Amino acid sequence: xxxxxxxxxxxxxxxxxxxxxLHHLYLNSLSPCQRMKIRNTVxxxxxxxxxxxxxxxxxxxxxxLGLRIIDSFTNHFSFHLFKKSSRExxxxxxxxxxxxxxxxxxxxxxxxxxxxxxxxxNLAMSITHIYIHNRDVIKIIYHAVNVLSTEAKLxxxxxxxxxxxxxxxxxxxxxxxxxxxxTRRIFDSxxxxxxxxxxxxxxxxxxxxIENNNNSIEFWECPxxxxxxxxx
Numbered sequence: 001x002x003x004x005x006x007x008x009x010x011x012x013x014x015x016x017x018x019x020x021x022l023h024h025l026y027l028n029s030l031s032p033c034q035r036m037k038i039r040n041t042v043x044x045x046x047x048x049x050x051x052x053x054x055x056x057x058x059x060x061x062x063x064x065l066g067l068r069i070i071d072s073f074t075n076h077f078s079f080h081l082f083k084k085s086s087r088e089x090x091x092x093x094x095x096x097x098x099x100x101x102x103x104x105x106x107x108x109x110x111x112x113x114x115x116x117x118x119x120x121x122n123l124a125m126s127i128t129h130i131y132i133h134n135r136d137v138i139k140i141i142y143h144a145v146n147v148l149s150t151e152a153k154l155x156x157x158x159x160x161x162x163x164x165x166x167x168x169x170x171x172x173x174x175x176x177x178x179x180x181x182x183t184r185r186i187f188d189s190x191x192x193x194x195x196x197x198x199x200x201x202x203x204x205x206x207x208x209x210i211e212n213n214n215n216s217i218e219f220w221e222c223p224x225x226x227x228x229x230x231x232x
Contacts, residue, residue: 069202070187073209079184080220094226097176101131101228104174108133111170113160114228115177117152124149126156130163132170138163153182154197161201161217165208173208173217176228180221 069077082093104110112131117124124147130138140159144152157179164173177183186201208215222228 068187069206069209073206076209076216077187077205078216078218079180080218081180082221082223082226084223090223090226093223094228097220097222097226097228100174100220101176104172105131105133107172109169109171111164111167111173113164113173113175113177114222115156115160115175115179117149117156117179119147119149119152122146124152126152126159128156128160128163130160132167148194150182150185151194151197153179154185154194154201157183157186158197158201158204161204165204171212171215174220175217176220176222178222178224180219183219 082090084090101112101114104112110133114129114131115127117126119125122145124142124144126140126142126144128138128140130140132138140163142155142159144155157175157177160175161173164170164175175183186198186205188198205217208217
């Protein structure tokens with residue numbers, strides 16, 4: 001039996017106190033000194049909208065050696081990094097991305113995915129725009145409270161790829177994002193949090209690559225000061 005004031009007991013307590021007092025682990029009850037010691041995003045114990053979601057999925061077949069998409073479909077994906085050398089290089093790269101976006105809209109077999117995610121005051125906002133030849137733009141906005149940056153970024157990438165891979169007759173997906181560092185984790189089989197998103201993304205890409213041996217996906221880095229505005 002745990003004592004009434006034991007930390008584990010308090011963490012497991014989900015009922016709202018009958019007298020409406022704040023929970024013992026409520027963030028606003030922490031002293032300034034205690035707050036200074038908190039270096040990572042934490043979930044407020046009194047936020048009843050928070051839930052515990054699965055993060056690890058290391059036993060998924062997508063992470064098995066020899067079965068990973070990086071083992072079987074190496075030629076089906078590529079990464080394009082921006083190497084800044086001057087202000088002029090940023091201008092030229094911005095022009096390259098816009099031309100890439102416009103040209104992809106002219107080809108019925110291409111899908112353009114533009115993603116972005118940011119966190120401010122513990123509120124994560126993820127935005128995905130999906131452009132398809134002669135179709136209305138698909139815009140997905142997702143808000144979440146008290147989530148880590150990596151989870152928010154992987155989620156928005158997952159949403160974009162899920163939408164793109166389910167479009168009929170598409171052979172190439174162009175992803176323009178400022179989340180390229182996180183995107184590369186799709187092909188990382190080491191153990192880390194939020195593998196459940198990576199497993200889902202890998203499964204979608206595997207299905208997409210198997211459908212046609214010519215199907216491919218390209219990831220292009222979009223620096224924060226670089227704006228992509230596809231025009232029809």
